[in-house]
Each structure stands twice: as structure tokens, then as C-alpha cells.
Amino acid sequence: MYTQALNSSDGDDRGVEDVARASQFQARIDADERIEPNDWMPAAYRKTLTRQISQHAHSEIVGMLPEGNWITRAPSLRRKAALLAKVQDECGHGLYLYAAAETLGTSREELVDAMLSGKAKYSSIFNYPTLTWADIGTIGWLVDGAAIMNQIPLCRCSYGPYARAMIRVCKEESFHQRQGFEIMVTLCRGTAEQKAMAQNALDRWWWPVLMMFGPPDQVSQHSDTSTKWKIKRFSNDELRQKFIDATVPQAEFLGLTIPDPGMKQNENGNWVHSPIDWDEFKQVLAGNGPCNRDRLAARRKAHEEGAWVREAAAAYAEKRKSRQLAQAAE
Amino acid sequence: MATPNVPLWEVFIRSRNGLAHKHVGSLHAADATLALQAARDIYTRRGEGLSIWVVPSNAITASDPSEKGMMFEPAESKIYRHPTFYDVPDEVGHM
Amino acid sequence: MTVANIEVSETPLMLYALRRADDALILGHRLSEWCGHAPAMEEDMALANMGLDLLGQARELYTYAAKVEGRGNDEDKFAYLRDVRQYRNLLLVEQPNGDFARTMVRQFFYAAFADLYWRAMMASSDPTFAAIAAKSEKESAYHVRHSSEWVVRLGDGTEESHRRAQTAIDDLWAYTGEMFAVDDGERGLIDAGIAIDPATLKARWLKTVTGIVNEATLALPKSDWMQQGGRVGSHSEHLGHLLSELQSLQRTFPGATW
Ligand SMILES: [Fe+2]
Numbered sequence A: 001m002y003t004q005a006l007n008s009s010d011g012d013d014r015g016v017e018d019v020a021r022a023s024q025f026q027a028r029i030d031a032d033e034r035i036e037p038n039d040w041m042p043a044a045y046r047k048t049l050t051r052q053i054s055q056h057a058h059s060e061i062v063g064m065l066p067e068g069n070w071i072t073r074a075p076s077l078r079r080k081a082a083l084l085a086k087v088q089d090e091c092g093h094g095l096y097l098y099a100a101a102e103t104l105g106t107s108r109e110e111l112v113d114a115m116l117s118g119k120a121k122y123s124s125i126f127n128y129p130t131l132t133w134a135d136i137g138t139i140g141w142l143v144d145g146a147a148i149m150n151q152i153p154l155c156r157c158s159y160g161p162y163a164r165a166m167i168r169v170c171k172e173e174s175f176h177q178r179q180g181f182e183i184m185v186t187l188c189r190g191t192a193e194q195k196a197m198a199q200n201a202l203d204r205w206w207w208p209v210l211m212m213f214g215p216p217d218q219v220s221q222h223s224d225t226s227t228k229w230k231i232k233r234f235s236n237d238e239l240r241q242k243f244i245d246a247t248v249p250q251a252e253f254l255g256l257t258i259p260d261p262g263m264k265q266n267e268n269g270n271w272v273h274s275p276i277d278w279d280e281f282k283q284v285l286a287g288n289g290p291c292n293r294d295r296l297a298a299r300r301k302a303h304e305e306g307a308w309v310r311e312a313a314a315a316y317a318e319k320r321k322s323r324q325l326a327q328a329a330e
Numbered sequence B: 001m002a003t004p005n006v007p008l009w010e011v012f013i014r015s016r017n018g019l020a021h022k023h024v025g026s027l028h029a030a031d032a033t034l035a036l037q038a039a040r041d042i043y044t045r046r047g048e049g050l051s052i053w054v055v056p057s058n059a060i061t062a063s064d065p066s067e068k069g070m071m072f073e074p075a076e077s078k079i080y081r082h083p084t085f086y087d088v089p090d091e092v093g094h095m
Numbered sequence C: 001m002t003v004a005n006i007e008v009s010e011t012p013l014m015l016y017a018l019r020r021a022d023d024a025l026i027l028g029h030r031l032s033e034w035c036g037h038a039p040a041m042e043e044d045m046a047l048a049n050m051g052l053d054l055l056g057q058a059r060e061l062y063t064y065a066a067k068v069e070g071r072g073n074d075e076d077k078f079a080y081l082r083d084v085r086q087y088r089n090l091l092l093v094e095q096p097n098g099d100f101a102r103t104m105v106r107q108f109f110y111a112a113f114a115d116l117y118w119r120a121m122m123a124s125s126d127p128t129f130a131a132i133a134a135k136s137e138k139e140s141a142y143h144v145r146h147s148s149e150w151v152v153r154l155g156d157g158t159e160e161s162h163r164r165a166q167t168a169i170d171d172l173w174a175y176t177g178e179m180f181a182v183d184d185g186e187r188g189l190i191d192a193g194i195a196i197d198p199a200t201l202k203a204r205w206l207k208t209v210t211g212i213v214n215e216a217t218l219a220l221p222k223s224d225w226m227q228q229g230g231r232v233g234s235h236s237e238h239l240g241h242l243l244s245e246l247q248s249l250q251r252t253f254p255g256a257t258w
């Protein structure tokens, strides 16, 4: 999902740790206890979580860019306000998540630097361009829809600060998907040109959205430990299936065609999709999606151009502190 | 060059009159004034707050989780501190 | 087919609402341009909040202008189907964001005025204006607070931030005079107790501005030459570009509903 690069292995460093503590830790997880920042935890748990939460945070922040691309062009004042509030929410989500990651001992600055240097990953979905207004509807409907599906189980994740951040995020997400779907309904009830715009957006976003859930279960290397630690409660394929089954009737309501002619309903009522082009997914994660370079460049520019502002605030805080000290000494 | 750290603050919000301030999250800000404004801008956008406290994260002294036994378990056996420990005849009614 | 600009009948009260609506929309739009690009995430949140406040004010004021006009226009027609020459906002608010210092100084100059203005307008004999004023006053009070804290920090921060803040003040100062100007139509509304005379706010505005600028170790320009024209549609070159972006969908797909 927003943490796809987790599907590569960390290696196993639990051997070096106290076996007794590790089994106590696992017993706490099994008893559905929450792990808190100062609690003892295996180094691999800390590392996995730091990576997952920070990737999630990067995704929220980079995710502001494709939608932010349309704030100044939103076609009505009502849509403009909703979109600005929505993209602002994503910034808030990034902020809550960085804070949760920091409780594991890595500063926000380090985490952000890792993203800006290209070392840390973020969700592949945000490397696709928003070409028309229908993309904004589609992102809200499908990308936020997929995110919600992934995030709700994370509200019960074993790590307390992450779970609490997700509860806040999920509360705020609830309007994002509805906002997007409303745009789609309006377009589909609009002119022929608008309807075509909506269909075209769905055609472009459908497969990348399915990829958001990550590689199929047989090749996903990380799921085992993540499941054992109750970081992950559903597999990639389970979530993907749930998402497709929820989306098919919505597309039908809109009168849009999901761009998968081979998709069939099985005897359990699940919609079975055709094979996903995992090569495209790998390329996008490797930095070769249509917008990877633009996204990183935009984040770096904001960061670099903001440096003098952050320095000014720090310098002023220092001055004020020393003035107060001087005053107290008088 | 690594980005220099901006101080971390913990945010506490009183959501309704009569309630205590509750920890809601953290943020980064160079000083207390900016921290308070950021807390308002981040954590009260949906009418969640009537009052905000911000505290530098490093000003918090926390108990050590490995001392949980010593710190908290001794209280568990003092069942006589709880009203249900005492028998009052039914006829007396609610007390 | 091209979309024609709407026709607007600018009676004094209608025009009065339209001008304030345009101020709020254009400044709100400028702030929204920052979204995703601010110097820190915390500030991204703050800029969006101020932008949303202003968008909300604009919508209420356009809706009122439409009602007063009574010709079937609405908030979106006003926003999306008027050309540069029909826009009535202050030159100050259409000035590009530039760096963060320029955005904050622009915000401070405007909010320090808007705060006094809306507070005074709460006493308007026009109940709609009085209600919009009551809401807007609280919002602009916070905008003053936020922008002034930043002006102080940028002015009294580092050498670079001081230089940038001073440049912003020097460049934007000439656009502040327009806030206090009144034409004949507005004079009539002032006499009727519907509008307030902005000239009466000037001394207090200058006191607030001077206080903050001094605290920031910055200086106000000596020149008192002031640019005018926004209120009658004589804008800077910047507004056309802003509108071409703002209006692109409505202009490309005539008559569609979004
Ligand atoms: Fe999201």
C-alpha cells in the first residue's frame, strides 16, 4: 500500500537478542497488548515499523502533489475548498505519521532526508500524473478508497503510536472518498465529454490502484513477520480482493467500465481480475514511473527553498532565549 | 548536509468544557508561540478544541516501562481501596 | 464556442460586496498555491487554513452580491466568468506569492486591515454584511496573529531572512494605500451606515503595522506614493495569469456542471 517497499526483506537480526525478552515481547503481542515507545522491542520490529510508518508518511506528503496540481484549477469554489481541505488533510496525515515514526528513535529530519535523497520509498501510485479534473475524482474515489481499506486494520496495529495516528487519519479520511465519488457522479451525469473524461481517468488509474496493495502474496517477503507482530492483519491479496469487490458495483452505478475485459465473478461472488503487470510496478518503484522525478524535484525544491525560513525561526528562538536570560540576570 | 532538527512539542487539547486536556499528538516548531499556533492549525481543524497546551517533548519525564512491576503492581493488591470491597446490607439501599 | 463573460450590473451595494469577495478569493487562491510546497509541514497546514477562511468569505460575499444584483449570477459565475477588467480586487492581494517573506508580508498588510475592517463592519446596518463581518473578524484576527509572528521572526531572524522581509515590505508597500480609498458609490453606502469609512481605520492600521515592523527590526519605506486601480479593473499583469488558471475548466468546457 503506502508502504510497498516493505515487501523486501530486512534479514533476521533477532539472533543477537535476548531470547527470553523476545518471547515475552511476542507473548504481549499475542495477548493483544499494545507496544509503547519506551517498551523493549526487537530491533527488527523497530526497524520494520520505522520503515513502514515513514514510508506511509512520505506517501501522504508526496501524495499532496498530484492532487495539489488541481487546486488552483478546481472548477467551482465548492470543489476548490473541498480539495484544498482534502490535500491539507493529507499533509496532516504525513505529520501525524512522522511523529509516530519519531517515537521509535529516528528524527523527522532524518526520515525526510532519506526520502529526499531517494533512499526511502513512497507509494507507487503518486508517480502517475493528474491530467484532467476527472483524475481528482478518481483519486478520491479509488486511491483514498484503497487507502482506507488498508488503514482501517492498521488502527489495531500492535504499535500504540501508529495505531493512534491511524485512528485519527481514518476519521479524517472519511470525507476524501465521498468527495471524489461525488466528482465522479457529477461528471458521469454531465456532458458526453465529461463522461468520457471520467472513463478515461478510470482507464488510467485502475491498474496502478490495484498495484497499491503490493505484490501478490506468494512473492511478498515481509508478510510473515509483520503478521506475527500484528502490524499487518490482512494480506495484500485479501485487501485487493476486498477493494475490487467494493468498487465494481460503484463503477456500475457510475455507468463506467472497469478496464479489465477478462474480469469475472467466481462462485463466491468475488471479482477475479486479470493478471497485473508487475513489471510496470517494479519500474515505478525503481524510480521510472511517469512522475517520479517530478515528485522528488518538487519535494526537494520545497525543502531547499524553505531552509532559510526554518533557519530564521531557529535563529529568532535562540535570540529570544538569550534575551530572556539576560533580562532574568538583571 | 543533514537537515538540522526543529524542536518537538507534545500537544494537549481540552475538547469540551469540564474535560481535562488530553494528549493528541506532536509537532515541530522553533518556539512556543509557533508551536501553539501550529497545534491550533493541525489539531483543531474540525472543532476539536477549546483549549490547547503545548509542552516541549524533552520536558516530559516518563516512568520506565521496565519498572512497571515495582511502580504499579503494589497497588493491585490494595483491594480495600475500592467500594466493592465492603458489604452493605441490601436493605440500606444505594450508598 | 467560447464562453462569454457574464454581464455584471454594478450597483453600489452589489459592487461593494463584489470587491470584498474578489479580495478574499484572489488572496485565498494565492495561499492555495502554496499547498504542498511550504517551508515546513506545519506551515503548509497554516497557509491552507487561512486560504480556506478566505475562500469561505469569498463565497458568502459573492452569494450576497448575486442576491443584491438579482440577475441570476452566482458565486461561480462571478469567479469563473469574469475577465481581468471585471475583477475588482485590491492590487495587493493579486501580487504573486514570491518567497515566504513576501507571502507573509502581503498577508500581514492585508489581515491587519481586514481585521479592523470586519470588526467595524459588525455594526453595519446591513444584516448580511454584519453577519459576514462577525465571522470574518475572528478569522482575520488569527491571520494577523499568525502573519505578524512570522514577520517578526523573519525580520529578526537571520541576515538572509531580514533582507528578504525588508524587500517584501519595500515591494508591497505601494499597494497598501488602495485599502483606504473610497469612491462616490461607497461614500453613499458609508452615509447610509451600510459601509464604514476605511480612512477611519488608517491610523490604527499604521500603528499595528509600525509596531510589528519595528519589533521585526525592519523599516517602512519613506515613499507614500500608492498604486491604485484594482477597484476599477486596472490590474497588474499578474491577475490575468491567475485567472487563466483559475478559470481554465469553465472556459474550456462551456456550460458544463462540475
Ligand atoms: Fe492518502
Ligand SMILES: [Fe+2]
Binding pocket: A060, A089, A090, A093, A169, A173
Ligand atoms: Fe491520507
Ligand SMILES: [Fe+2]
Binding pocket: A090, A144, A147, A173, A176
Ligand atoms: Fe486521503
